[in-house]
Amino acid sequence: MAHQATDTIMQAASEGATTISRQMSGLLDRQVGSGADMIHQVASSTRLAADDLDANLMPQVAGMVRTVADRIDTYADDIRDKSVEQILGTASELTRRQPAVVFGFAALAGFLAFRALGSIPSRDIGKEAERYGA
Numbered sequence: 340m341a342h343q344a345t346d347t348i349m350q351a352a353s354e355g356a357t358t359i360s361r362q363m364s365g366l367l368d369r370q371v372g373s374g375a376d377m378i379h380q381v382a383s384s385t386r387l388a389a390d391d392l393d394a395n396l397m398p399q400v401a402g403m404v405r406t407v408a409d410r411i412d413t414y415a416d417d418i419r420d421k422s423v424e425q426i427l428g429t430a431s432e433l434t435r436r437q438p439a440v441v442f443g444f445a446a447l448a449g450f451l452a453f454r455a456l457g458s459i460p461s462r463d464i465g466k467e468a469e470r471y472g473a
Contacts, residue, residue: 364422364423364424367423368422368423371418371419371421371422371423371426372419374418375415375416375418375419376415378411378412378414378415378418379411379412379415381411382408382409382411382412382415383408385404385405385407385408385411386404386405386408388404389401389402389404389405389408392404
């Protein structure tokens, strides 16, 4: 009797975990579209930067920046119809094939985050901390 009760509890727990996993996966998959929209916005901003470079008589650099914007747009289109599992699989594969590229992007992201946080005056950070009760 105890063995049967244990089996029933284990089966119920497994089914519950599977249901939660499916729901979370569905939620994350829906968020991929929002992420793709944000990536398209980054591409749009990159094109504006290229226009500014053209205005400052730097057409070669502006051309390279436009190429980057096009690649960003292509990436956003590519991920829009993928599931989170497919995106993670692609990222994992890229990391195995080209670890130096992934490390470079991570370093660049860290540098940009450091610069962005460093440009915020410390008094503004204090006000934000007070606002959230920190």
